[in-house]
Amino acid sequence: MHAEAEKDAEETATQGTAEEIGLGFAELLALLALQGGPSAQATAELLGVIDYADIPEVLSSGASALVARRFAEVGSTGELLVEGPVAGIAAALGDAERRMDLTLESREWSDRIVLLEAPGIAILLRPRAYGTWWALPQRADLPPAEATFQLIAGHLGEHPDGRVLVERHGVGQGYALSVRAAHDGGWLLGVKMPDSADIAEDPGDDAILLTALRAVRND
Known part of the structure; x- marks a missing residue:
């Protein structure tokens, strides 16, 4: 090319x-x-x-x-x-x-999004x-972390009982940020560890979620 x-x-x-x-x-x-x-x-x-x-x-x-x-x-x-x-x-x-791997979960199905940034x-x-x-x-009009935030918000807005897992490929070693929608309009954030189904969650607002996304991305 x-x-x-x-x-x-x-x-x-x-x-x-x-x-x-x-x-x-x-x-x-x-x-x-x-x-x-x-x-x-x-x-x-x-x-x-x-x-x-x-x-x-x-x-x-x-x-x-x-x-x-x-x-x-x-x-x-x-x-x-x-x-x-x-x-x-x-x-x-x-x-x-940077290669980001997102898993979108709902009650009935799971889907996947891969983000490649060159x-x-x-x-x-x-x-x-x-x-x-x-x-x-x-x-192109949004910083990458904000664009990922919108993907997460869009999925959980349509599937409020779902979850999004966010992992940086090649860096996170199998650890993924877990995001669910909280009933008060905020977010429930946790870390999914390899080979473990248990996720300890803490509440957070939009600013905390963006900070967590930047941390996963290693911005």
């Missing part, structure tokens, strides 16, 4: 004009292989595709799918070229300096069926 494509990706994310893009696991692996970057392996591990990362047939299939969907082009020497929103996704996959670009990933992921740039 050349410098002009990276610039386009950053401008697109800043303007907030990109739409949600669905990608299969082979396409994600092709973007990871294209971009490279210091966090490519850790990102592949977080997304659950690391076991396929070195299979040439999978990478070829992913690259072909990207070209077929007009998310990529083949250059004059056979290289894969991406730009715009897809270049932004590739940059976030390979260069993420220089100049941040994206939100949500898993769907058959190894597919939906990618969407995070809001």
